[in-house]
Amino acid sequence: MEKNGIIEQVREEVFPSGKAAEKPLGKYCDHTVLRAYTTRETVKQFCEEAVRCGAASVCVNPVHVAYVHELLRGTGLYTCTVIGFPLGANRSCVKAMEAALAVEDGADEVDMVMNIGALREKDYELVRRDIAGVVAAAAGRAKVKVIIETCYLTDREIVAASLLCQQAGADYVKTSTGFGTDGARERDVRLIRQTVGDTMKIKASTNINTREDAERMIAAGADRLGTSRTPQIVTGDAKAHSASMDNQPPKQDC
Secondary structure: OOOOHHOOOOOOHHHHOOOOOOOOOOHHEEEEEOOOOOOHHHHHHHHHHHHHHOOOOEEOOHHHHHHHHHHHOOOOEEHHHHHHHOOOOOHHHHHHHHHHHHHOOOEEEEEEEEHHEEEEEEEHHHHHHHHHHHHHHHOOOEEEEOOOHHHHHHHHHHHHHHHHHHOOOOEEEEEOOOOOOOOOOHHHHHHHHEEEEEOOEEEEEEEOOOHHHHHHHHHHOOOOOOOOHHHHHOOOOOOOHHHHHHHOOOOOOO
């Protein structure tokens, strides 16, 4: 083992940075259904499943926010949606309007996609304004999570993105859309946590399909998990049935 590897291994043994789940695993989960072919019936199934699993929220596309808000009324679960999704390449005013309309429809949480190209060009002021516009539109009525799409970023860019989220007043840094080249990685969650400390929360998203996946992300520093496999996480049964298994692309006519 290389010297640096030994140092990190011993550091973890002496000063363990991981944390155990502090609440039922379901409460970490944003039960997520964002595919283009998703129907209202599928959304209803996800909501019912989320309630059974004791999830934190149901995350849907903006067109379904009002419907989910009604379905979840009185359950204690949050209605979550996405903004500028999945590319983050909308104009800032469009993202802000999307957020305002989502909150009007009943969204409790909005997951916006950062302007990734602007970050990579180091146009930090544009990125900050883009996030701040959505924070202002949420007007304290909805939590704002910023998706930085870690699969496209270097470590330095992840640090920069996290600091800009913090500066702009967002509530969470979120790793991934689920539409990029990869999802959440433990090392990226740790890096974000080291960057923002305890001033912000972290949502790890995508590649979280089992209880073991969830526990690893929580140990790395995640406060919330984006997943469509909440039943598998809650039960610990990787083969447990979930609505996501039925939400498959429709077959084309031959």
